[in-house]
Amino acid sequence: MSGGYHRILVVEDDPETAGQIVDSLTTGGYEVDLAVSGSEALRRGAASEYAVITIDRMLPDLDGITVMRQLRDDGVATPVLIVSALGEVDDRVRGLRAGGDDYLVKPFSFVELLARVEALGRRSDTIVKETMLRVGDLAIDLMSRNASRRGKEIFLLPREFQLLEYLVRNEGRVVSRAMLLQHVWDLHFDPSTNIIDVYVGRVRRKVDGQQAYPLIHTVRGIGYCLRAPD
C-alpha cells in the first residue's frame, strides 16, 4: 500500500471549519495536512502523494475547481472532493462526478465528510473489474443485472438494483443519504424528506427479508452500510 493512502490534504481558509475537518479526519484514522489558500494547495498537492484532497470552493485566492484543474495539469491524479456552498453548485461542480471526483454541499456533517473521503480513497486504489460482486451470501451480476442470496434470485427494479450495486461497491463503508441521491439518482439537491429511507426500506425488505442475517444496516443520523457479519 502506498504511503499516501492515509494522508489527506484539506484546503480550507476558515480556521474553525478547518480545525473541525482536521479533527474528524484525524479521529477517522487519517493523517491530515492543511492548506489555507489555493496556491499553498497547489504547492503541497504537487509535492506529496495524498489519498484524497478536499478543497473548499471559495478560497481567498483561487476557485476550488481551478485549483483542482491545475493539479490535474500538473499530473496529480489524486481524487478531489470539492466542498461547496449550496448556491455554488453549478454545472462545473455537478460535472465532477464524471471524472471520479466528488463534491460535498455545506453544511455537512463530519460523518458525511468521512464517508465521502472513504469512498473516494477506496476508488483510487481499487478499480473493480469483475462482473460479479459478492458480499456474504449476496451475489450481484453486473452484466445480467441480477441479484441473489444463497442462489435464490431477488427481484429488483432497475433503480433498486443500482442502489444495491452502489452499496455493494462501498461494502463496509458508510454511505450517506446525499451520496445515494447523487450517485444512484444523479440528483443534486436534498428533497428534505425521508424519501430515501423509505426507498432503502423497500430494497432492504427484498434483500434481507427471510434471510439468515441482515446485510443492509442503518447508520443513525447519516445513512447506510452494507456489510456481511464478521
Added chain:
Amino acid sequence: MLLTKTLRSSTFKLALIAIGTFGVIMSAIFSYVYLSTSSYVRSRSDRAIMADYMSLHGVYERSGRDGLIARIQQRLADKGFAESVYLLVDPSLTPLAGNLKAWPSTVAATGGLTEFRAAEPLRNAAGRPLLRAMIETFPTGDRLLVGNDISDLDSFTDQIKLAVISGVALIFVLAGVASILVTRRTVDRIESINATSRAIMLSDLDRRIPLRGTNDEWDRVAENLNLMLDRIETLMGEVKQVSDNVAHDLRTPLTRMRGRLEKAYHGQRIGETDQSLIGDTIADLDAVLRMFSSITRISQIETQARKDGFRTVNLVEIASEVVELYDAAAEQDGTRLTIAGDHEVLVTGDRDLIFDAIANLVDNAIKHGRAGGRIVVANENIDGRAVISIADDGPGIPVGEHQHVFKRFYRLEHSRYTPGNGLGLSLVAAVAHLHGARIEMLDNSPGLKFKLWFSAPTG
C-alpha cells in the same frame, strides 16, 4: 375588444355628454340664425309690397277703377317691377287688370297679407311660383291683389335651412369620430398600463410601462408609475437580500455549532441523556440549515442564472423518475401513485429543477392526500404546450387559500403539524417562473390538482 373597451370607457361617455350639450347649443344658435334670417328677408319683401299697395290704393281712391287699371298696366310694362304680381277684379271676380289670370281660390277675401301658390306659371318662370300678396276688397266690391313672387326668397331660406342642418349633422359626426379617436388613444394608453400591471402582478417586477416620448400627461403618469415600480423593486430586492443574507450569514456560525455538537456527540465521556439531547439539537439545527439552504436555493433560482443550463428534456422521463423515487413512500401510505398521458412531452429546461418541482408536488400530494388514495401524474401535449399535472383525491385546498400557498413559509392551518417548512411550493413557483411556466390549481373534486403549463420548446 378594443372597441367595446372604447365604448365603455368613461372618457367616451364624457365626450358623448359634451357632444350632446354642444350639439343642443349649436342647434339653438343655428335655428335662431335661420329664423331671424328668413323673417328679415320676409319683412323686407313685405315692406316693398306694402309700399306698392299703399300707392295703388291711393290711385284707386283718387282716380277710381280706371285710373288703377291704367297704373297697373303701366307697372306691368315697367322692368323695375318684374317680380311684382297684380290683379284687380270686379265683384263677380272677372279680372280687370294684372298678370294673374284668375282670382286665387285659396285666398280669403277679407284682406291682409297672405301667402299662396300661383295656379299657373308666371311670365317665363317654370312651375307654380310662391307668391306673397296684400289683398283688399274696396267698398265697391272690387278686389285688389298686390304681391311679389317670393320663390327666390323661399329657395334662399331653404338653402340656409339645408346649410344649418348639414352643419349641425357634420359637427355631430366630426365630434363623434374625434371623441372615439381620443377615447381610443386614452383607452390604448390605459390598456398598456393595465397590461404592464397585470404582468407585474404575475411577478415580473422588472417590467416597465412603455413611454411614447410625447411628454404628455400620459407619459408623465407612466413615468411616475415606473419610478414607483423602480422603488418597489428596490425595496423588494432589499427585503429579499436581507432574508438571503440572514440565511447565508447565519449558516456559517450554525455550521460551526453543528460541528462542535457533532464532536461532543461522538465524545468519549458522554452520558446517554446528554447524547440524546445533543442528537435532538443536531436534528433541529439540521432543520434550520435545510430551511436556509432552501431559501438560498429559491433565491438562486429566481436570479434566472440557471437558464444558461437549459436544454431539451422529456417531462415524461423526469416524471417517471420522480414517481419511481416516491413509489415506496406512497406504498407506505397505501396510496397508488401512477403516471399517465403521452410518452414524449418535451420542454426546454433544467432537469434537476424540474425534477425538484415535480418531486415537491408529488411529495405534497402524498403527505396531504388521502391515505389509501390515488395520485396521478399526467403528462400531455396540449395545443403545442407541454403540460404536467399532479392530482390527488385528498381534502384539497379551499379556493380562497390558493393564492397564498406559494408564499414563502406559508402553511395551511390543518397542515401546521405535518413535516415541512412551507418552502416547497415557493420553490415550485420559482422553478415555474424560471421556465416561463404557468401554475394552475384546480379542484379535483375531491382533492387538488396542480397543472404546470410550459411553453413549447424552442429550437
